[in-house]
Amino acid sequence: MTTPLTSLTVGTGKVGARVARRLEHLGVAHRIGSRARRPAFDWTDASTWAPFVAGSTSVFVTYVPDLGFPGAADTMAAFGEVCATEGVTNVVLLSGRGEPGAVLGEQALARTAGPITVVRCAWFDQNFSESFLLQPVLDGVIALPAGDVEEPFIDADDIADVVVACLSEPDAHLGNTYELTGPELLGFDDVARILSDVTGRSIAYLPVEVDDYAAAAVDAGLPAADAHAYAELFHSITDGRNAHLTPDVDKVLGRPPTTFERFATTTAASGIWDR
Ligand SMILES: NC(=O)c1ccc[n+]([C@@H]2O[C@H](COP(=O)([O-])OP(=O)(O)OC[C@H]3O[C@@H](n4cnc5c(N)ncnc54)[C@H](OP(=O)(O)O)[C@@H]3O)[C@@H](O)[C@H]2O)c1
Numbered sequence: 001m002t003t004p005l006t007s008l009t010v011g012t013g014k015v016g017a018r019v020a021r022r023l024e025h026l027g028v029a030h031r032i033g034s035r036a037r038r039p040a041f042d043w044t045d046a047s048t049w050a051p052f053v054a055g056s057t058s059v060f061v062t063y064v065p066d067l068g069f070p071g072a073a074d075t076m077a078a079f080g081e082v083c084a085t086e087g088v089t090n091v092v093l094l095s096g097r098g099e100p101g102a103v104l105g106e107q108a109l110a111r112t113a114g115p116i117t118v119v120r121c122a123w124f125d126q127n128f129s130e131s132f133l134l135q136p137v138l139d140g141v142i143a144l145p146a147g148d149v150e151e152p153f154i155d156a157d158d159i160a161d162v163v164v165a166c167l168s169e170p171d172a173h174l175g176n177t178y179e180l181t182g183p184e185l186l187g188f189d190d191v192a193r194i195l196s197d198v199t200g201r202s203i204a205y206l207p208v209e210v211d212d213y214a215a216a217a218v219d220a221g222l223p224a225a226d227a228h229a230y231a232e233l234f235h236s237i238t239d240g241r242n243a244h245l246t247p248d249v250d251k252v253l254g255r256p257p258t259t260f261e262r263f264a265t266t267t268a269a270s271g272i273w274d275r
Helices: 014-026 046-053 072-085 100-113 134-139 156-168 188-199 210-219 224-237 248-253 260-270
Strands: 006-008 030-032 058-061 090-096 116-121 141-144 177-180 204-207
Touching: 006 014, 014 030, 014 156, 046 072, 058 072, 058 156, 072 090, 072 100, 090 100, 090 156, 100 116, 116 156, 134 141, 141 188, 141 210, 156 177, 156 248, 177 248, 188 204, 188 260, 210 224
Parallel strands: 006 030, 006 058, 058 090, 090 116, 116 177, 141 204
Antiparallel strands: none
């Protein structure tokens, strides 16, 4: 009998790397997807997909740059076909809340791969420590086209715990859609205050217009298409549609999600926000 294999597309990403560490700890055979590893995995090169998925029973699907971006649904449909052909029976997809484009991606993958588990997430806490909001935190100004909306920020460690549960127990989860949120609604000004408290520095939130955000992102070096896509995405999902909590972390894990304050305190101790 062969050992069941779990493959993680984007296994070096914020969530994928955390899932990989948990599978390692559990002694689950897994393959980390990366453009730099062998077999390589690259969303822009479909010839890498089948060799990467070959032999897997479970696949964790993370699409970059964003499941809601134009073209992602077509990619999901094609990747789902590969999963079905390669005999994958347990597909878990990382998705975003309140994104019509991401829902199309979910549907496209399920259409070709068969039943999947969808893990839709709120804004990651780690956007402020491992991603595009790290530099703004270091600079002391978090400028976003998000107005005064409140968001239930979630810790990527909680997401990874849920994903591992879904990968490990398909009988309990396959076919379900979970919406993961943190335990509280916070405005971006609340986040800035918490980050100021834990770092001992002045960090402010600056609401900006969507066009100004896109222009600044282009000035910072992002390709124009991506800058506008991100600006529109952030603007659309911060219109209040996601400003509510769900019980799904507790439902899957039997414990409440981590607070932003706890994430911020732990992360500050790591030194990542030291200038
Ligand atoms: N951030 C949020 O707040 C949020 C909220 C809800 C949902 N989401 C969803 O989360 C997903 C992103 O997950 P994440 O934040 O964990 O990932 P991530 O940290 O953004 O992933 C970064 C990794 O992507 C890999 N990568 C870049 N281009 C690639 C390509 N062409 N093919 C394959 N891999 C590539 C790179 O790894 P290598 O260099 O090793 O290849 C890089 O290390 C998106 O679909 C987004 O919609 C995000």
